[in-house]
Amino acid sequence: MFFFERFGATIALIKMDVKHFKDYLSWLYYQYLLITCSYVLEPWEQSIFNTVLVTAIAMVIYSSYVFIPIHVRLAVEFFSGIFGGQHESTVAPMS
C-alpha cells in the first residue's frame, strides 16, 4: 500500500516536473519568437525562418563534429612535433 502511495506521489512529482518543464519550454519558445520577430511573421514565413535557422545550426554542428577532431589531432601532432620531440628523445635512453 505504502509503495503505491509513494509511487503515486512520485508520478505526481514527475508529472509536475514535466508540466513545469513544458511550461518552461513554451516560455522559452515564446522568447525565441519575440526576439527573432517570428512572432509577427505569418506561419509560412515562420517555417521558412525556422528551417533556415535549424539548417544553419545543424550544418555548424555537423561540420564541427566532422572537422574539429581532425583539426585537434593535427594541432596536437604539430605541437608535439615542436615541443614534444626533445622530451621523447630524452625519455628514450633512460628506459
Place this chain on the structure above:
Amino acid sequence: MPRYSTGEAPGGHSYLQKAAMNGSCKIENGGLKNGYVKNGVCPEDRILNGGLYKRPFHEAFEETPMLVAVLTYMGYGILTLFGYLRDFLRAWKIEKCHNATEREDQRDFVPLYQDFENFYTRNLYMRIRDNWNRPVCSVPGERVDIMERFTDDYNWTFKFTGRVIKGVINMGSYNYLGFAQNSGFCAEASAVVLQQYGGGVCSTRQEMGNLDKHEELEHLVAEFLGVDAAMTYGMGFATNSMNIPALAGKGCLILSDELNHASLVLGARLSGATIRIFKHNNMQSLEKLLRDAIVHGQPRTHRPWRKILILVEGIYSMEGSIVRLPEVIALKKKYKAYLYLDEAHSIGALGPNGRGVVDYFGLDPRDVDIMMGTFTKSFGGAGGYIGGSKVLIDYLRKHSHSTAYATSMSPPVAEQIITSMKCIMGADGTSLGRERVEQLAENTRYFRRRLTEMGFIIYGNSDSPVVPLMLYMPAKIGAFGREMLKRHIGVVVVGFPATPIIESRARFCVSAAHTKEMLDEALSKISEVGDLLQLKYSRHHFVPLLDRPFDETTYEETED
C-alpha cells in the same frame, strides 16, 4: 542629449563611471545625477543653476542595454529580409498586393505611391497594425469600451465580431484631469449650450462666427494663463501650423527642439523661415545656435536675422520630459529672441494650480511671448489657444489663417472648456479642480515610482503624467498591446516613425480619474506582461552596494 547611441553604454561599469563616460548626457542640473536623487536632497540644484530652479528637476533617460539594442537591430534585420521576400513575391505576382500600386497604364510615370518609402508600412507596420485605431464605443474616460474585431488576412482588413470589450482600463487617452465625461456638470452645461446655440457655427471668427461664448472663453483663458489677451481656435493642430507662419517669415530664424510635435514642425516649414534644430532639451545646443545666429547672421548676406523664434513644448508627449523653461527664458532674454511655448500636454496637468509649466516652475507668464496650448487634453474639449500680449493677439486676429478661414469652435465644446477651466481655477466655488490637479500629481508619482521599482526602463521627468515604458524590440510592440488588451488594459504602443527606430515604447497617460485600485490593477497586469515579455530591462537595481558612491547627492537606487 538624452538619446544614447548604444555605443555609449559601457556594460558592467558602475554608475559613476557610466555617467562620466556619457558626459553631458547624464548630467542634470550640472550635477552628476541621473534623476535618481534621494528625495531631492540636492544642494547643487540651487548653486549650479544660479537659483533658476525652485524645485528639483529629475529627468531620467536610462541608456539602452547593449544586448537589447543588438537584438532589436537583429529583429529589424530579419523583418526587413522578409519584407524584401514579400515584395519580391508581389512584384512577380505570386502574391496579391493589397497596397496602393501604380496603374498598369502609368507604369513609366514617376511613381505616385513612392513604393520604397512605403516599405516600412507595408512590411513591418502591417504585421502589428491591429494595435492601433481600435474603434472605441464609449466616452474615453478612465474606462472605455472597445469594439472587438478580427482579421483573416493578416491585418489587411478587419471585421467586427459584434462584441464589445467592456470596461477596459484606459491608460492611453490624454484625459489628464478626467474631464472627458458624459455626465457631470461640464456635460450638463454643454447640453444646455447645445440647446441654445446648436452644434455648428457655419462661419469664421471674422465673419458671422464670433459668438459671445467665444469671447467669454477667451477672457477666461487669458485670466487662467495670467496674460493680457488670448485667442482660441477650433483645432489645436491648426493653431500651431497656421499661427507660426503668421509670426515668422523669410529672413527669420526658427530654433526648434528636435522632438517637437508635427504641428510645430509643419508650421515652421510653412512659414518659410530658416529652421535650425537643437538637441532635445539641451541648453548648450540651444545657446550655441543662438550665439551663432547672432554672430553670423543670415547665410551669405550676413545681415542680422529679422527675428529669432524659439519653439519648445511644455511636456514632450513621447519622452515625458519637461522643458527646462527657466533656462530657456534666461537664454531668450540674454539673446533677445522670442519664445513660443506649446503647452498642449502641460496645461492643466502641471503646476500646483494646473496652469502649466510656467506655474510648475513658478515663473511669470509674461516672460513667454507666445503661450500656445490645446483644449483637447486636460479640458476634455477640442481646439487650441494662443495667449500673450494684447498687441500679439490683435495682430493674430487679423493675420492668422485660422481666424480668417477656419470655422470657429463649436459652442458646446466652448462651454465644456469654460466649465472645466472654471473648475480648475476654483471659480465655480468648489475645490474639485484643485483636488483633481493634486490627484493627478499623486497618481503620476505613484505610477512612475511603481513602474521604476518593477525594473522597467521609464523615460522622462518624475512629475510628467506621460509615462513612456521602453519596449525596444519590434515584436514586443505588437505583443505588449495584445497582451494588455487581453488583460483589459488599453495602452498606446509607439514605434518608428514616431520614435527613433530602436526606441519603441508603450506610452501611458495617467489621469486624475484613475483610482488607486485601477492603477494597482493596471500595474499588476503591466508587471505580469513585463515578466512574460521580459521587459524589465532596467539595471538600476543591480548596483552592487560597494560600488555605490558614498556621496549622498549622486546615485541612489530609486526610492521615495
